[in-house]
Amino acid sequence: MPVTLIAGGVGGARMALALHEALPPGELTVIGNVGDDCEHWGLSISPDLDTVLYTLTGRIDPINGWGVAEDTHNLMETAISLGEEDWFILGDKDLALHVARTRRLRAGEALSAITADVATRWGCATKLLPATNDRQRTWIATDTEELPFQEWLVHRRAADTVTGVRFEGVPEAQPAPGVLEAIASADRIVLAPSNPFVSLDPILAVDGVRAAVCARRADTVAVSPVIAGKAIKGPIVGMLESMGHRADAIGVARYLAPLAGTYVLDAQDADLAADLAELQMAALCVPTLMADPAVRQGLAAAVLA
Ligand code: FO1
Numbered sequence: 142m143p144v145t146l147i148a149g150g151v152g153g154a155r156m157a158l159a160l161h162e163a164l165p166p167g168e169l170t171v172i173g174n175v176g177d178d179c180e181h182w183g184l185s186i187s188p189d190l191d192t193v194l195y196t197l198t199g200r201i202d203p204i205n206g207w208g209v210a211e212d213t214h215n216l217m218e219t220a221i222s223l224g225e226e227d228w229f230i231l232g233d234k235d236l237a238l239h240v241a242r243t244r245r246l247r248a249g250e251a252l253s254a255i256t257a258d259v260a261t262r263w264g265c266a267t268k269l270l271p272a273t274n275d276r277q278r279t280w281i282a283t284d285t286e287e288l289p290f291q292e293w294l295v296h297r298r299a300a301d302t303v304t305g306v307r308f309e310g311v312p313e314a315q316p317a318p319g320v321l322e323a324i325a326s327a328d329r330i331v332l333a334p335s336n337p338f339v340s341l342d343p344i345l346a347v348d349g350v351r352a353a354v355c356a357r358r359a360d361t362v363a364v365s366p367v368i369a370g371k372a373i374k375g376p377i378v379g380m381l382e383s384m385g386h387r388a389d390a391i392g393v394a395r396y397l398a399p400l401a402g403t404y405v406l407d408a409q410d411a412d413l414a415a416d417l418a419e420l421q422m423a424a425l426c427v428p429t430l431m432a433d434p435a436v437r438q439g440l441a442a443a444v445l446a
Contacts, residue, residue, distance in 0.1 A: 142168060142445065145327035147354070149174030149189045149340025151206035151374050152366050154196040155431040156333035156440075157267065161197050163441035166266035170323040172350075174335075175252070175271045176279035176308055176343030179291045181229050182220060184239040185246050188291075189340070190256055190271055191238060198263040200234075206374065209234040228296045253317040272344040274317045277310035279343055290339065299376040302383045306338050311346045324353040331444055332363035334429060336377045337396050338384065345400070354400050362444050363401035364429060365390040369409045373430065391416045398422055405429060405443065 144164060148157055148171050157171045174189040188207060195201040195209060202208045212232025221227045231239070238259065245255045251274045260269050279290040283301035293301060308314075324330060332354075335341050345351040354361060367390045372378050378388050386392040391413050394404045398420040406413055407429040414424035425444075431437045 142328045143170070143323075143326060144168060144329045144331065144445065145170045145172065145323040146331045146333055147172050147335075147341060147344050148193065148333040149177070149335040149344065151192060152364075153189065153333040153335040153340060154192040154201070154206070155437070156331065156335075156364060157193050158196050159431055159437040159441040160331065160444070161267045163438065163445060167268070170268040170270060170319070170327070172270050172272055172320055172323060172344055173256075174340050174343050175273060176277050176339065177290050177294075178278065179229075179289065181231065181291075182225060183243070184231075184236070185243045186231075186239050187242065187252065187256075187271070190252075190269060191235070193269055194238075194256075194259060194263065194265065197260075197265050197267055197269075200263075208232050229291065251317070253319075268319070268323075270319050270323065271317050272320060272350065273310075273314040273347045275310055275314040277308055277314045277343060277347070279339055280307045280309060281305075281339075282307065294376070299379070303338075303376075303380050304383065306342065308343050308346045312348060314347045316347050316350055320347070321349055321353050324350070324357060327357075328360065329445060330354060330357050330361040332361065332397060332401055334364040334366040334373060336366060336375055336380070337393055338377075338380050341397075351400070358400060359402045361401040362403040362405060362425075363394070363397045364405040364440070364444065365393055365407060365410070367393055368407040368429065389413070394420055394422060405440070 160169050178187045192207050200209050202210045212234045252271045281288050281293040282305035370389045381388040381392045390410045404422040405425045411426045417424045427443045428436045
């Protein structure tokens with residue numbers, strides 16, 4: 142059963158692992174967010190693609206949910222002693238991937254080709270596609286200024302109130318090879334429990350992607366990134382509030398209703414299932430906290446059933 146997952150952030154990578162484990166090798170395609178990409182110390186960094194790669198190949202740091210497990214920070218310590226910026230943590234093993242990607246991008250290779258090659262070298266049977274090979278960058282509007290995504294999230298610790306989100310590079314950004322085909326040909330499309338504003342929307346903003354998912358609404362399942370009014374990870378609840386949405390799983394469901402005919406609520410939110418009927422969304426209620434492998438299996442089974 143070919144399945145396509147639209148994924149960003151740590152929630153996207155955990156959902157990718159759940160489906161990767163549940164499906165026969167090669168049946169899963171993950172379309173990853175590149176709006177979070179940044180240049181740091183002159184290197185091209187693709188956090189969301191890397192988080193999926195590290196998660197699916199057993200390299201991920203289980204505590205942070207990003208970066209490489211038990212990485213060392215020798216390069217970073219020396220760079221800081223030379224006066225380089227210290228707010229974005231780059232481990233030594235992680236840096237190797239950024240060095241390789243930066244060299245290959247400068248030599249003219251497409252991000253999709255580099256990502257596919259890394260996945261093959263690391264024995265990852267799941268296909269990982271960046272949403273676009275074109276430059277796309279997420280900007281966060283706050284009460285006072287507009288900030289690049291990583292500056293807002295990491296440097297400023299998401300402390301500034303969000304009033305809007307803008308995707309630089311849109312509407313020009315074109316889908317990477319295989320993206321529209323993966324959406325059109327999958328038996329099931331899954332919207333990961335990712336932040337809809339900064340992890341799913343940049344993917345959907347790529348030319349033709351939102352329309353392609355809307356056309357498959359009956360086969361699309363979205364998983365809530367909010368449980369009992371709290372984020373599984375990250376700043377989503379504050380963003381829902383500051384951008385005028387209901388700050389719970391139903392606020393996200395309303396936002397995603399044009400795209401997904403089925404919505405997965407965490408079992409703790411079972412009392413919200415009735416609110417999905419007016420959105421013409423079918424409800425599934427299962428445990429969704431994927432740090433637990435049994436929950437991961439149960440969630441994948443529910444999404445694929
Ligand atoms: N997140 C942090 O909270 N602090 C960091 O210093 C940090 C560094 C970092 C380096 C490489 C990478 O791939 C991810 C990194 N992240 C860091 C996570 C990243 O900011 C977010 O997970 C995503 O962009 C959100 O989707």
